[in-house]
Amino acid sequence: MGEVDPAFIQDTQHRPELAVIEAEGIPLIDLSSANASNHVSQIADACKNWGFFQVINHGVPSESRRKIEDAARKFFALPLEEKRKVSRDEVNPLGYFDTEHTKNVRDWKEVFDFVVPTPAFIPASPDPDDKELKELTNQWPQYPPELREVCEEYAREMGKLAFKLLGLISLSLGLPENRFNILFEESTNFIRLNHYPPCPIPHLALGVGRHKDSRALTILAQDDVGGLEVKRKTNGEWVRVKPTPDAFIINVGDIIQVWSNDTYESVEHRVTVNSERERFSIPVFFSPGHHVWVKPLEELTKGEKPKYRAYNWGKFFAARRRMYPMASEGRQANPVKHFVLVHGSCHGAWSWYKIVALLKSSGHKVTALDLAASGINPKQVGDLRSISWYFQPLRDFVESLPADERVVLVGHSLGGLAISQAMEKFPEKVSVAVFVTASMPGPTLNISTLNQESLRRQGPLLDSQFTYDNGPNNPPTTFSFGPLFLSLNVYQLSPTEDLALGTVLMRPVRLFIEEDMSNELMLSKKYASVKRVFIISEEDKLGKRDFQLWMIEKNPPDAVKEIKGSDHMVMISKPKELWVHLQAIAEKYS
Ligand code: OGA
Ligand code: NI
Secondary structure: OOOOOHHHOOOHHHOOOOOOOOOOOOOEEEOOHHHHHHHHHHHHHHHHHOOEEEEEOOOOOHHHHHHHHHHHHHHHOOOHHHHHHHEOOOOOOOEEEOOOEEOOEEOOOEEEEEEOOOOEEEEOOOOOOOOOEEEEOOOOOOOOOOHHHHHHHHHHHHHHHHHHHHHHHHHHOOOOOOOOHHHHOOEOOEEEEEEEOOOOOOOOOOOEEEEOOOOOEEEEEEOOOOOEEEEOOOOOOEEEOOOOOOOEEEEEOHHHHHHOOOOOOOOOEEEOOOOOOOEEEEEEEEOOEOOOEEOOOHHHOOOOOOOOOOEEHHHHHHHHHOOOOOOOOOEEOOOOOEEEEEOOOOOOHHHHHHHHHHHHHOOOEEEEEOOOOOOOOOOOHHHOOOHHHHHHHHHHHHHOOOOOOOEEEEEEOOHHHHHHHHHHHOHHHEEEEEEEOOOOOEOOEOHHHHHHHHHHOOOOOOOOEEEOOOOOOOOOOEEEOOHHHHHHHHOOOOOHHHHHHHHHHOOOEEOOOHHHHHHHOOOOHHHHOOOEEEEEEOOOOOOOHHHHHHHHHHOOOOEEEEEOOOOOOHHHHOHHHHHHHHHHHHHHHO
């Protein structure tokens, strides 16, 4: 593969099918006035069935489009060091950028972003009480000198077209034509010039990975090369949008999806690249004013439940801007956080499957690992002489992290002991440790006391089983949950499919002698130097809420969160809630 950065390589399931069949494409709508009586119904159908359409006879002078396309070509033809003079940075999210990642994989492209109209303001911080605004400032390069002017002219034309389209969309939802206008006062629109250079590995990389546009409406000009693909709503197939000369491609973004209460959906799309021809495109992203609360429009939710809670666009944008400087969902300059997930007794890495998917979808790096003799780890339970052997996969993993990398350690149930040992041994590698209804010994709560208290509170174990591999007169050596116990006390609020899966995937857990556990879990101020959060699971019947509170009292963490309505398997019964907490914790403590 020569010199290609592996960061560009898509996971197998996201690699493009390069021989695309240009079957039936997205609808083409002729906006000329002769056709006016059909516009509204055509738009309604297109938005419902595809979320995407093309328009022709739209009234935008071809001259204006040609000028910006020429200027974009000239700009991207500059030497990299010239383009980098207007690079975006920590302070200014606008300008040139060539290392965008979508869903954690690098895009094969370079971009130039600017806002229109100016001045444009967004909240200075995501804090709801902070009323301060920050002005977004464009960075214009010296060359080509006309870039600013042609961009501004193009932006004015796009504004006219956008309001025409918003009017039609509003009518198509049965609303007055000007219903959306007020929402776009002090809008925070931005325009992006995209350049997709020829790519030596078009079957492995994408110009832009699959994503949805997070704003209200996108108007895209693509050149004659083609590469944009839209995920067809009916069958999930990727459909190529055939370039139509002079046409614009329109799609509704997440905000129209919310306003319309899901009548219109924001649809996934991506861009493929090719090894021969470079491609240029210019999307314009229309967004409401920063003060707007985005929520389903009341006129459209009569008799229906609103499907979304209101969010303040400016604050949402300010919160996301740190992670995804200008663009859409799931995009970011760098992997944000690395989460390491450690399962509980008898379980394995598999128990985190929902959280792995969710964290990855928001662009994070995730490692779910199997402790020894768990999940698909090849060791057998009888091989484990010490609890330290059980923890070894986690220790090895944390130890092997690059010197500058810090991770968010998440332990569930018995996994709390594994992460406690890792905190003690490698405190400098851990930005925060999260105990999800997990065992949490500490310098002020030794493991023997913890075990005794846990045993004292334990209810009947029903069909669960112990084995006595050292003979009947010695303490039991392994423990496994029985199916009945799992269904009544461990997975009682989880989907039945997950209970079924869990029941077949159980492996016995080794029971270690107290002296060994005490030796391996001596926790000192090294452990205590790591930030620590406990997440209470409200309806846990295995480690009940009052036992969780008891541990919190004896070994107080930096913060305590609670997830309502979850059973012991928080990651399975309340994955979204856990996902939200984990991201907020990672954001706060690292
Ligand atoms: C985007 C996008 C499509 C294209 O930048 O959000 O979807 O064809 N671009 O460049
Ligand atoms: Ni897009």
